[in-house]
Amino acid sequence: VVSIESPRRTQNADARHATPSVVALFALLFAPALAAAQGVTSPYLELVWRYRAGDTVGALTAAAALPTEGLRARVLRDLGPYLCEKAGGVRDCDQLRRRQLGVYRQRVAPLLKVALPAAVLLHLHASTSLDLSGARDAGRAHRNLVRVLLDRMGEIEGDLDPADVPRFHEQRRRAHLLIVWLLQSDLAVDAIDEDLPGLRRAFPDDADFLLASGWVDETRARPMFLRNRLSLSQPTATVDGGARWLDRERTFRLTRAATFYRQTLAVRPSYAEARVRLGRVLFLQNRLDAARSVLAEIDASAEPRFRYLAAMFGAAIDERAQRAPAAKRGYEAAMRLWPAGQAARIALGRLLARDGDRASAAALIAALPIEPPPLDAAADPWAWYYLGQAWRIEPSFLALRADLRK
């Protein structure tokens, strides 16, 4: 961003720059009188005497120890450049800047602990609203702004009152998760991949970030993503047209995804979504028995959407194992678990048509809705599957907002 200033503004800036010298001289000449008149405490005198002795670093230290935030900030703001100039060393100037920043952070941290989460919430809301209205580019801009704000939240966490830290940390975690899910809804795999290593360090052993990491690799193993990467990483023609690279990359991604999902389950064994995804990845690796046993652990206590997906993947396993009757039963069970699920209906219709029962297949398809169902909480869980945990965005956003309003 290039800012263009008018000549008048530049002159004003020069005038402001001249001001510190005047203030400093005034302060130096009349410091004792001021101290007596305004009750300025000893650090101020310390500052003056240090400065007079040519000890710029000592003067800065004294300035940082001034009793009120306003005085401290003003002295550093006004005298800082002057002292820095006097000091004549880059190291001193860097020290000065660091001190100025420290003062600034201490001053604004109490404000930012409220303002930053509020700003995050505001831009999250703008992002989701714009996405829903079809303005996805504008929505992305707000998402990126939230990512910057979340970085700032991480920076000020150490400046907060220790009593405030746990709640602030949790708010930051939830906001990060919301951003990850919003990026998942946009299939912005690269953007999520930029954030996740740092998030795994900031929130170690967090099941949600581990699951999101698995999703990244599972998504990168999809043909459309592999093909994109193939065209980027292998611009020149290869003997096999990149087939070997595709195989290797797919195997690598699926293995990594399975590892992340296993780590997720190690942290939170009851995480049904991780189990469903691990089952699918094992299925894609053609490890049918392993996939079946993982999916079998999803019991009746799991949410219906995961039981539906487990039934669907189980039926797909049966199909691949040439067990058509079992596959049909699996799809029928899935239809019972989630009556609005279209994937089960279409898959069962295909099996019936293949076996020659065209009338039953046609009847299944004839029951499709006249209007396409919206992608909401009641939509087919499979329609959400590729979008990771984007189905959680709305309830999580509402919960975070309620928490901030407390």
Add this chain to the structure above:
Amino acid sequence: MTGEAPPRQALPRTAIASRRIGLVRRVVWFAPFAIVVVGVGLIAASAGATDNRFAGAGNHLRPFGATVSQGATPEALATQDQRPSFRTSVDVVRLDALVLDGGRPVTDLTARDFEVLDNGVPQRIAVERLGDSPIDVVLALDTSGSVAGRLLERLTAAAGALVDALSDRDRVALLTFSHSLALRAPLTEDRARVRLALAGVRAAGATSVVDALSAALSLSGTNGRPTLLLVFSDGVDTASWLTPAQLLDQARRSEVVIDGVVVGSASLPPPGRIPPGQSTMEPDDSERILHRVTAATGGQLLDGSRGERLSSAFVEAVRSFRQRYEITYSPAGAPTPGWHAIEVRLKRHRGATVRARPGYLR
């Protein structure tokens, strides 16, 4: 005459005996004629080349191409509007073949002009031009988010033009797809209903073209009418449950002709970069599924450019479908299950090409 029928009375034994004698006499009298008729029929059947779809291949060859099992009588199929649904069977194989000479359809051919080989084995065939016979058209339209705006307007206008191009006896269904499917109109002759449904189409969401084609195939071909499945899409599949391999399997078992009209990234060049079978990814490659599925059913892929040629492409798809020949045969000498390669040759018209499905699965 409107009263009840009189009660039956027991006939005397002499009367029964005389009736039986009369019946025997009639059988004896008509037997030579019946033998002659059956003999002529067998000779005609062995000659093979005939336009009569009820001769040569037996009674299971039904009018207008309904696929029926052995044992279904022609009488049961005589009334087109009351055609029952039958289970699919490969007792009869149907091909809808388009013959082009210099890009123009050839429309004056008979069974004598064709030679059909099933797994290399010549077949006895019956041939009829579709012409004005009633057809079913299933429209599967991509209404994902990328279609929104001007393209959607052009798409609905094109679908309206297609509906206008159909005859009164034709039926049309409207299926739209994005992240989910909607059957906006089942197969119907009621064009006003379809136009009304078109007016309500909105665009949003991802693309599940593979699921949509599978659903459309499941919906089609239950009444034996020649069926054209016309699919429009502007992008690659991003949301289907089924894999392209599963769709191809279903298409190869179906008699429906699939034509595609594509714009944007869906109009990629045909497959070729990665040789088939060399990559485990190949079965899941959805990018070029429209190229594959249209080729597998003997259909064509039309370019809608950026949407400005959609209407002409839609009408062209129906027009060329009507120029097709319906070729039917009962597979002889090729009873094995699995893939059956079909080769359709022309005995004359050396320069002409035939567009028909390259085989079927049984």
